[in-house]
Amino acid sequence: MNASNAPRVAIVTGGLGGLGRAICQQLLDAGHQVVAADLPCDEERRRRFTDALESERGEISVEAVDVSDAASCRQLAQRVHQRLGRVDILVNGAGITRDGTLRKMDDEQWSSLMRVNLDGLYHMSRPLIDGMCERGFGRIVNISSVNGQTGRFGQTNYSAAKAGVHGFTMALARESARKGVTVNTVSPGYCATDMVMAVPEKVREQIVAQIPVGRLGDPKDVARAVGFLAADDAGYLTGINLPVNGGYFMSF
Ligand code: CAA
Numbered sequence: 743m744n745a746s747n748a749p750r751v752a753i754v755t756g757g758l759g760g761l762g763r764a765i766c767q768q769l770l771d772a773g774h775q776v777v778a779a780d781l782p783c784d785e786e787r788r789r790r791f792t793d794a795l796e797s798e799r800g801e802i803s804v805e806a807v808d809v810s811d812a813a814s815c816r817q818l819a820q821r822v823h824q825r826l827g828r829v830d831i832l833v834n835g836a837g838i839t840r841d842g843t844l845r846k847m848d849d850e851q852w853s854s855l856m857r858v859n860l861d862g863l864y865h866m867s868r869p870l871i872d873g874m875c876e877r878g879f880g881r882i883v884n885i886s887s888v889n890g891q892t893g894r895f896g897q898t899n900y901s902a903a904k905a906g907v908h909g910f911t912m913a914l915a916r917e918s919a920r921k922g923v924t925v926n927t928v929s930p931g932y933c934a935t936d937m938v939m940a941v942p943e944k945v946r947e948q949i950v951a952q953i954p955v956g957r958l959g960d961p962k963d964v965a966r967a968v969g970f971l972a973a974d975d976a977g978y979l980t981g982i983n984l985p986v987n988g989g990y991f992m993s994f
Contacts, residue, residue: 749800750774751826752972753818755809755866756836758783758791760935761885764961765833768969770800774831777822782806809836809862810854819869829870831881831972834863834907839937841896852899859903863910871918880923881972884911885964888931888987904929908983915981924980926971931987933959955988 752769756762757778769776778791788804795802803825807818822829837859840851863884874880889897890904908927915925932938932949938958941949950958967986971979985991 750830750974751777751822751828752831752833753777753779753805753822753829753866753870754833754835755779755807755862756885758787758804759835760937761930761933761961761964762833762835763791763795764965765835765968766802767795767797768962768965769831769833769972770795770797770802772969772973773799775801775803775826777803777805777826779805779807779809779818780836781808809834809865810857812861812865812868815862815865816869819866823873828873828877830874830877830879831883832866832870833883833885833968833972834866835885836862837885837887837937839897839900839940841900843896844898847899855899856903859900860906860910863907867910867914871914871923874923875918875921878922879974880918880921881976882911882914882923882925883968883971884908884925884927885968886911886927886929886983888929888985888990891929891983891985891991911983912981919980922977924971924977926980927983928964928967928971929983929985929987930964931959931985931990933961933964935961953988953990954992957988959986959988 752774754765758780766776766778808814840855884907886907887904889901893901911925911927964986
């Protein structure tokens, strides 16, 4: 809720994924109208998702989008504007991995990842930024990764895109700072999501051994950071990169 007591309208891309779901719940708990935007899915998955989110305050809906496709993002922005009037909060959470050492990487592994993890930020922010600036309020939170800050063996594509995410954040933060729009990055470490559980078990055990807190992150740990940056009273925080990684940096 904001000062005028109207709920904010939020879009969360990758909204049905491991982190996205927790972020949707966090924003719902803050009383917002939340649009979980993700690749098209069947009615059953959509229903299971909305049933699983509990809130007595906000409202959740699901919209299909392919963030790698500019037209799909523009259409999503139009649909949400028509239905809910505006978009105040954008969380760019959609992301994929296509791991492989550079020597074995093919063009599709590289470019498909760039289209989702980096182009997706542009495709989603571009149709929404004007409205946010005109209304004098906006919160954009981009989800990066610890691997964008450290580099990761087998992830030249992912590390490059995730480092690029924060470059995008800082540039857009400067462009919109005087318009009431903040743009920030949250960089999760290794969380218990399908993406991380797909890493070979032996590699995962080595990763956990390097996390000072001694466990994988809970998606809620990341969602809390997003909620903090998306809040109305977070207007003096912009262009930052907030790591949520259980102290992983300290291992280096
Ligand atoms: N550091 C150093 N050397 C490594 C290494 C590492 N982390 N991993 C593998 N190597 C070495 C191997 O020992 C091997 O050495 P030799 O050739 O001397 O035997 C060589 O590299 C090749 O190893 P592989 O046979 O495993 O190579 P591969 O091409 O089959 O697979 C890989 C490489 C894709 C990196 C695979 O090991 C892998 O999938 N690793 C997991 C990658 C990972 O952690 N991804 C994170 C996903 S989660 C995420 O990204 C979310 C987030 O934001 C945090």
